[in-house]
Amino acid sequence: MSGNMVTPAVLDCGHAPTPLGSATSGIxxxxxxxxxxxxxTMCYSCADEHERAVMRTSRCVVAYLSGDGSTITTWTGGTLATxxxxxxxxxxxxxxxxxxxxxxxxxxHATDPHGGRWYGVNDGPGMAVRLRRVRA
Ligand SMILES: [Zn+2]
Known part of the structure; x- marks a missing residue:
């Protein structure tokens, strides 16, 4: 019964919503x-933290490649791997x-902040990429 497009003043993570336009991609x-x-609900920085925590225990993640091809990011632009x-x-x-x-x-091929190695194939920079963990 409540409209799901309403932005709450305070999110479940305890922070205010991220102002629009502050993230590199807010889709x-x-x-x-x-x-x-x-x-x-989570603000973008908590969402990034959550993504990084999920990635730590995952063998496969869907992320985005930055426009310059140097960084793997969350959809909000947080860095996941280099x-x-x-x-x-x-x-x-x-x-x-x-x-x-x-x-x-x-x-x-990319390395996450914990030293994990990842491998992914996609259509190029600025596109989504499905990464698989590479066994060390
Ligand atoms: Zn937050």
Whole structure:
């Protein structure tokens, strides 16, 4: 019965909603994120903390590649991992799909703040990327 587009004054994390325009990408949300499962509302910095905590125990995460190809981020722009310098200037490889479409395959290797190694393939910088943990 309550409209889900209403932005609360104080979020479940105890902080005020993040002002619109302060995050690098805010994709269609009014200044806060919701925790999967519980629906608890969080400000962007708490959402970033949560993403980093989830990543620590995950083998696969969906994240975003920064526009310059140097950083793996959350959707709010928080840093999750740093891309290997050797991968940053790649131009990708043209790929053709069975249906006649094409995309540019980029392969990324990155290191998270805890030293974990990750591997992902996507369409290039500024795009979503599904990362898989690399066994050490
Ligand atoms: Zn917060």
């Amino acid at each position: 269609g949300t009014p200044g806060f994120a919701k925790k999967a499962g519980t629906g608890d 891309v290997d310098p050797a991968d940053r200037r790649q131009h990708g490889q043209r790929q053709y799909t069975p249906s006649g479409g094409s995309w540019t395959r980029h392969v990324w």
